[in-house]
Amino acid sequence: xxxxxxxxxxxxxxxxxxxxxxxxxxxxxxxxxxxxxxxxxxxxxxxxxxxxxxxxxxxxxxxxxxxxxxxxxxxxxxxxxxxxxxxxxxxxxxxxxxxxxxxxxxxxxxxxxxxxxxxxxxxxxxxxxxxxxxxxxxxxxxxxxxxxxxxxxxxxxxxxxxxxxxxxxxxxxxxxxxxxxxxxxxxxxxxxxxxxxxxxxxxxxxxxxxxxxxxxxxxxxxxxxxxxxxxxxxxxxxxxxxxxxxxxxxxxxxxxxxxxxxxxxxxxxxxxxxxxxxxxxxxxxxxxxxxxxxxxxxxxxxxxxxxxxx
Amino acid sequence: xxxxxxxxxxxxxxxxxxxxxxxxxxxxxxxxxxxxxxxxxxxxxxxxxxxxxxxxxxxxxxxxxxxxxxxxxxxxxxxxxxxxxxxxxxxxxxxxxxxxxxxxxxxxxxxxxxxxxxxxxxxxxxxxxxxxxxxxxxxxxxxxxxxxxxxxxxxxxxxxxxxxxxxxxxxxxxxxxxxxxxxxxxxxxxxxxxxxxxxxxxxxxxxxxxxxxxxxxxxxxxxxxxxxxxxxxxxxxxxxxxxx
Numbered sequence: 001x002x003x004x005x006x007x008x009x010x011x012x013x014x015x016x017x018x019x020x021x022x023x024x025x026x027x028x029x030x031x032x033x034x035x036x037x038x039x040x041x042x043x044x045x046x047x048x049x050x051x052x053x054x055x056x057x058x059x060x061x062x063x064x065x066x067x068x069x070x071x072x073x074x075x076x077x078x079x080x081x082x083x084x085x086x087x088x089x090x091x092x093x094x095x096x097x098x099x100x101x102x103x104x105x106x107x108x109x110x111x112x113x114x115x116x117x118x119x120x121x122x123x124x125x126x127x128x129x130x131x132x133x134x135x136x137x138x139x140x141x142x143x144x145x146x147x148x149x150x151x152x153x154x155x156x157x158x159x160x161x162x163x164x165x166x167x168x169x170x171x172x173x174x175x176x177x178x179x180x181x182x183x184x185x186x187x188x189x190x191x192x193x194x195x196x197x198x199x200x201x202x203x204x205x206x207x208x209x210x211x212x213x214x215x216x217x218x219x220x221x222x223x224x225x226x227x228x229x230x231x232x233x234x235x236x237x238x239x240x241x242x243x244x245x246x247x248x249x250x251x252x253x254x255x256x257x258x259x260x261x262x263x264x265x266x267x268x269x270x271x272x273x274x275x276x277x278x279x280x281x282x283x284x285x286x287x288x289x290x291x292x293x294x295x296x297x298x299x300x301x302x303x304x305x306x307x308x309x310x
Numbered sequence: 311x312x313x314x315x316x317x318x319x320x321x322x323x324x325x326x327x328x329x330x331x332x333x334x335x336x337x338x339x340x341x342x343x344x345x346x347x348x349x350x351x352x353x354x355x356x357x358x359x360x361x362x363x364x365x366x367x368x369x370x371x372x373x374x375x376x377x378x379x380x381x382x383x384x385x386x387x388x389x390x391x392x393x394x395x396x397x398x399x400x401x402x403x404x405x406x407x408x409x410x411x412x413x414x415x416x417x418x419x420x421x422x423x424x425x426x427x428x429x430x431x432x433x434x435x436x437x438x439x440x441x442x443x444x445x446x447x448x449x450x451x452x453x454x455x456x457x458x459x460x461x462x463x464x465x466x467x468x469x470x471x472x473x474x475x476x477x478x479x480x481x482x483x484x485x486x487x488x489x490x491x492x493x494x495x496x497x498x499x500x501x502x503x504x505x506x507x508x509x510x511x512x513x514x515x516x517x518x519x520x521x522x523x524x525x526x527x528x529x530x531x532x533x534x535x536x537x538x539x540x541x542x543x544x545x546x547x548x549x550x551x552x553x554x
Contacts, residue, residue: 184399191366191393192416192472198423202412206401 056252063241063257072154072240085245085254086261089231089238093262096158096230096237097223103159104166105216108132111167112174113200118186119178120196129175135168144230155236162223162230170219177211178204214277221266221273228262238262315344317377318476318508319365324374326357326364333372334360338534340527344475347502347509349519351537352529358512359396361529362478365510366393378476389416392474392507396481398465400453407449409464411436413471435471443467443497459490466497470505477501479511483518495522 012018067080068088075083082088114120115128138146143161151157181204189199205212231239242258245251319342327334334357342348352358363369364376378391392413393399400409414432415423422428428436440449443463448456453464462482469477479498483491499522501507513519516537519526526537 182397182399182402184395184397185401186399187363187366187368187395188393188399188468189412189415190368191391191478192474193388193390194415198415201423202415203401206404206408210403 052252055250056256058253059257059260060251060253061257063254064261068241070244072236085241086238086258089241089258090261090265092155092158093224093227093231093237093239094265096155096162097220097227099159100162100166100223100227101216101220103163104170104219107163108167108171108174109205109212111171112178113197113204115171115175116178116200116204118181118183119200119204132168132171132175135164136172138165140165140226140230141233144233144235148234153234158227158230158235158237161235162227165226166219166223169222170215173215174212177208177215180211181207217273217277221269224269225266315346315506318342318344319510320375320377321365321371322375322377324364324376325372326361326369327372328360328369330372334532335529335534336532338374340534342476342508342510344506344508345502346524347498347511347522349516349523349526349537350510350512350529351514351516351519351526356529358529359480361534362393362480362510362512365476366391366478389472390475392469392472392477394465394469394477394479394482396484398461400461400464402454403452405450406440406445406453406456406464407436409453410440410467410471413439413468416472439467439470442470444493459486459494462486462494463497466494466501470497470501473505473507475508477507477509479509481512481514483513483515491518498522
């Protein structure tokens with residue numbers, strides 16, 4: 001008997017996958033017990049799910065056609081569709097996502113250059129990284145709660161909340177992209193005796209421009225998805241309208257219609273963004289690479305005419 | 311009175327490398343004057359690039375002195391040193407015009423750089439050097455789409471616009487056909503003669519270097535010594551190829 005047990009233990013020790021699976025299984029059981037999660041609670045929830053389903057189905061798409069007189073800010077269009085909760089809410093979510101991505105990128109890019117270890121001295125890069133990490137500590141929902149208290153309910157709180165989170169998140173992606181650029185252009189600039197900000201502005205950022213633009217597009221997608229959540233705490237966007245239907249009326253059919261609208265818009269944006277980003281990522285794609293043009297050179301009429309002649 | 315051209319780079323008893331206990335090069339003495347082209351040869355990994363980076367102020371010498379462009383340390387005045395690294399150091403996905411214009415940054419004032427507004431003179435000079443290297447029709451082309459030889463011309467045009475006192479070029483002629491290499495050599499000669507530039511160029515082919523350099527040195531056994539053709543019998547076929 002003892003031999004059989006010791007054989008089994010040896011077998012487990014020898015096989016890493018089996019060993020890891022057993023350890024993970026034990027941890028999962030311990031954590032589930034600690035959180036007091038039981039199968040009975042899940043069974044009880046099933047009836048609630050059925051009740052929710054019966055109230056939410058079929059979705060009430062009048063949220064797309066009926067004018068809502070209670071939009072914030074008030075809708076001034078004559079068309080009922082343009083002033084419907086779904087269109088107003090989704091438009092606000094997109095606007096919040098756009099503004100927060102633009103403001104976030106404007107703030108995060110110089111911070112990322114300061115945080116990149118190949119562009120800044122150690123003390124500056126480390127301290128800037130801590131600032132960016134601090135901004136990432138709070139999720140956008142908590143930032144939204146803070147700004148709703150500071151500036152009141154509405155899209156401004158949403159824009160500020162998403163901007164803060166964008167700076168922290170995008171800043172990290174950007175400084176990693178900047179640290180990954182080839183060192184040779186930077187050495188050319190340093191040998192010329194250029195100051196650090198010029199090395200970053202004219203060599204490192206253009207060198208990493210494809211990755212930076214791709215990241216900004218990804219951040220816009222992310223902000224559209226999260227822009228809907230922050231509305232639940234009053235920071236504008238489609239989430240605010242969902243919350244309006246949920247409390248106190250519990251109009252789940254209208255909420256489901258809003259969720260479907262949001263889902264369709266997010267899927268469309270994801271696909272468009274994916275196609276555009278592919279052009280920045282894939283070097284082999286037959287895609288006219290967008291470039292940060294040297295605007296003044298291309299404005300030169302002599303060069304323009306030479307290009308046309310070509 | 312000394313009417314020799316001014317010294318642009320002077321290394322005196324310099325040890326070069328990253329570890330004082332075992333430097334890549336030691337007791338290096340080198341002097342380059344304005345208008346001179348000096349060739350540097352040696353086997354791979356012996357320290358040619360590190361010597362160039364030390365001269366450029368990117369690596370500190372382990373001992374001895376590096377006097378660059380008449381200053382007492384490796385940090386020369388802004389724009390005095392031009393560098394063409396082995397892989398050219400071009401900003402990828404940017405146009406030929408953009409890359410060449412970077413050479414004018416050292417001479418630009420704060421407003422011009424902060425607002426990205428190069429002066430009319432800078433733009434004209436940019437166009438002029440691009441024409442000089444024979445890439446006028448490629449000005450708005452991305453450098454990624456150019457051939458290796460054309461990319462080298464872009465890096466040289468950037469250096470021409472910068473007009474440094476000392477140009478350090480790392481293996482600019484590697485992997486080029488004889489005709490393209492000749493064209494680039496002519497550009498270096500032009501820069502040295504017309505712009506009075508001192509040029510230190512690393513070339514794997516010492517015999518070719520002999521044909522256009524004023525002096526050729528080789529790195530051997532941690533030392534910098536003058537190149538002697540007699541010591542390289544295995545290079546005879548290359549000599550014949552070069553002379554033909």
